[in-house]
Amino acid sequence: MSSVPVLIRLLASSVSVANRAGKIVRDVMSKGELGIVEKGKDDYQTEADRSAQRCIIASLSAQYPKINIIGEEDGNQIQDSNEYLVMDSDQEILAINCPESLKGVEEKDIVVWVDPLDGTAEYTQGALMLKRDSWEHWKSLLSHPFISMKWYLSLLQSNYGFLEHVTVLIGISVNERPVAGVIHQPYYKNVVGSDKIIGRTIWGLQEVGVGGFTLAPPPDSLVITTTRSHSNAIVENALQVMNAQQILRVGGAGYKVLQLLEGKASIYVFASPGCKKWDTCGPEAILSAAGGKLTDILGNHYKYGASESRPNKTGVLAAVYEDLHSYALSRIPQELKDELAK
Ligand SMILES: Nc1ncnc2c1ncn2[C@@H]1O[C@H](COP(=O)(O)O)[C@@H](OP(=O)(O)O)[C@H]1O
Numbered sequence: 001m002s003s004v005p006v007l008i009r010l011l012a013s014s015v016s017v018a019n020r021a022g023k024i025v026r027d028v029m030s031k032g033e034l035g036i037v038e039k040g041k042d043d044y045q046t047e048a049d050r051s052a053q054r055c056i057i058a059s060l061s062a063q064y065p066k067i068n069i070i071g072e073e074d075g076n077q078i079q080d081s082n083e084y085l086v087m088d089s090d091q092e093i094l095a096i097n098c099p100e101s102l103k104g105v106e107e108k109d110i111v112v113w114v115d116p117l118d119g120t121a122e123y124t125q126g127a128l129m130l131k132r133d134s135w136e137h138w139k140s141l142l143s144h145p146f147i148s149m150k151w152y153l154s155l156l157q158s159n160y161g162f163l164e165h166v167t168v169l170i171g172i173s174v175n176e177r178p179v180a181g182v183i184h185q186p187y188y189k190n191v192v193g194s195d196k197i198i199g200r201t202i203w204g205l206q207e208v209g210v211g212g213f214t215l216a217p218p219p220d221s222l223v224i225t226t227t228r229s230h231s232n233a234i235v236e237n238a239l240q241v242m243n244a245q246q247i248l249r250v251g252g253a254g255y256k257v258l259q260l261l262e263g264k265a266s267i268y269v270f271a272s273p274g275c276k277k278w279d280t281c282g283p284e285a286i287l288s289a290a291g292g293k294l295t296d297i298l299g300n301h302y303k304y305g306a307s308e309s310r311p312n313k314t315g316v317l318a319a320v321y322e323d324l325h326s327y328a329l330s331r332i333p334q335e336l337k338d339e340l341a342k
C-alpha cells in the first residue's frame, strides 16, 4: 500500500470520502432541517455544507496530516467528527499507474481545495421538492418570496427540482496547478441493470485521463453554460458577445464543467468575481485531464497555492477543446476584460 505514490492514494481517498459526503448531503435534505445561514449577499450555507466539509477534512487530514486542506466553510472543527471518518480508498484509482511527473510528490507539496456542496442555491431550492406530493405545498409555493412563476413551472415539471446541479468538489493541486480532482453528484439518477443507483463520482488525473462518466464531444451548435443564480449586467454582456445558439443556465461550477464534459455545452462563461478557488480547482483538474482548458476571462490560469486569494476575481472561461476556448476568448471585448481586471 505505501508503495503507491501519495498522489494516487489521495485521489483514491478523495473518491471514497466524496461518496460519503454525498450521502450526508442527501441525509440532511431528507431530514428536512437545512439550517440555512446567510453568509453574504446571494451566498448561503446549510447543515449539509458544514457536515460534508467536516467529513472530508477530518478524513483526509487524519490520513495525510502534512497536506494543506482548504475548505469553503469557516470553522473546520474536526473534533466530534469520528462518526464521519472515512478511511476507505477507491480500488480502481489505487490500481492506476502514477505518471512519472507525479511519483515524487510529497504531502507537503500538495494543497487540496474542498467545496463540500457546490450549488447551494440549487440545494436550498431543491428542498422545496420535499413535500412534492402535497397539493397544499404547491399552493403555498405560489406565494413564496423567492419563487417566480417561471421557476414554479420548471419545479413542477422536474422530479428533483435543481438537485442534480448539486456537487461535492475536491481539487488536488501541486506547484499551484490542479493535477487531480473529484466531482461527486449526490442526486444523479443512474440505472445499472435492474438497480436504481443514486449518485455518481467523476474523477480526473493529469496525464492519465478521466473516469466515472462517458466523455462526449461538444454539441454541433454553440451552447454556452453559465450561472442561473448569480447573474449581473457584465455576466450578461459577456454572454451576448458569444453569438450562441443556446444559453444553458445551471447551478454550480462543478455541474457547469460536467455540461462541457458530457457534450451538453460548448463553453462555460462567467464574467464575475463570484467563484472561488474551491469551485474551480477540482473541475479544472478534470477538464484539463480530458484535454480541455479553464482560465479566467482574460485567458490566464488561476494559481492554487495555499496563499492565493480565495476569489476568482477575473471570472471563468472554460471549454473541452482548446479552439473553442480561443474562440470564446477572442469574442470578449477589451472593455469587459478591463472592467473585471480593475
Ligand atoms: N455573486 C456571487 N456571490 C457569492 N457566490 C457566488 C457568486 N457568484 C458565484 N458564486 C459561487 O460560485 C459557485 C457557482 O455559482 P453559480 O451556480 O452561480 O455559477 C457557487 O458556489 P456554492 O454554491 O458552493 O456557494 C456560488 O456560490
Ligand SMILES: [Mg+2]
Pocket: 115, 117, 118, 119, 252, 253, 278, 279
Ligand atoms: Mg461552490
